[in-house]
Amino acid sequence: xxxxxYKPGDxxxxxxxxxxxxxxxxxxxxxxxxxxxxAISARWPEPEKAYRKWYRERSTNxxxxxxxxxxxxxxxxxxxxxxxxxxxxxxxxxxxGPPVRYDAIDQCLKxxxxxxxxxxxxxxxxxxxCGLAGGKWERIEPLISARLCDLDISVTVYDHT
Numbered sequence: 582x583x584x585x586x587y588k589p590g591d592x593x594x595x596x597x598x599x600x601x602x603x604x605x606x607x608x609x610x611x612x613x614x615x616x617x618x619x620a621i622s623a624r625w626p627e628p629e630k631a632y633r634k635w636y637r638e639r640s641t642n643x644x645x646x647x648x649x650x651x652x653x654x655x656x657x658x659x660x661x662x663x664x665x666x667x668x669x670x671x672x673x674x675x676x677x678g679p680p681v682r683y684d685a686i687d688q689c690l691k692x693x694x695x696x697x698x699x700x701x702x703x704x705x706x707x708x709x710x711c712g713l714a715g716g717k718w719e720r721i722e723p724l725i726s727a728r729l730c731d732l733d734i735s736v737t738v739y740d741h742t
Contacts, residue, residue, distance in 0.1 A: 585725060585736045592617070592707045592739040593624050600660035600702035602651070604693055606668040606709045608680060609646055611636035615672075616713045621663060625654040628663040635665070646670060647688030651696050662700065664693050669714040679715025686710055686721060690728035703735040 595601050605617045613622075613629050622629050631652045635644050644650075648667045655661035666689035669680035686709065697704050710716035729736050 583730050583733060583735055585722065585730060585738055587738050587740065589742045590739045591620060591741060592705050592737075593620050595703070595705040595737065597703055597735075597737070600662075600700045602662050602664050602693065602697050602700065602702040602704045603654075604664040604666055604704055604706040604709065606686070606689075606714055607632055607665050608669045608672050608714075609644075609667050610671055612672050617707050625663065627654050628652045628665055632665045646682055646685035647692070649689050649692040649696065660700070660702070662696075662702065664696065666690075666693065666709070668710060672713065674715055681710045681714040681716035683710075683716070683720055683724070686716075687724050687728065690724055694728050694732050694734060697729065697734045698732065703737065704729055705737050705739065707739055707741065 592603055605621065613632055631650060635642060635650050646667050650665040651662050653662050668682055668686040668689050670682050671680045708718050710721045711718050725736055
């Protein structure tokens with residue numbers, strides 16, 4: 582069973598061969614504009630456009646906590662996708678605590694695993710849920726191990742330098 586690989590760098594530029602899924606968390610309020618999404622938008626316009634449309638049309642689709650939207654961002658021969666994962670409720674810490682929703686992240690990771698296996702892709706991400714979402718890595722890391730690594734999906738977590 583593979584373990585999570587940790588490395589310094591930018592999760593938007595994985596250097597491994599083969600299909601790649603770049604995963605990150607989104608909020609359930611349609612907001613895009615702070616945190617890791619800025620790095621994604623700097624490289625590719627498609628994930629933001631797809632997320633905003635997904636949110637706008639949420640009454641007729643699966644947009645909700647725990648949902649995942651996979652968007653191809655490179656020409657097909659490069660085989661790179663971004664996974665917009667809805668794992669935070671709102672964007673600010675309030676009376677209900679930080680925006681992170683661990684149950685939603687767990688569901689997102691289950692959905693992500695299905696897509697990674699289907700695409701035969703490795704997964705690349707920052708420390709999801711630990712920035713603006715306010716989560717604790719010691720709660721998220723075991724979810725990644727259980728939902729991805731236990732299925733022999735290669736996972737690399739990048740610490741931006």
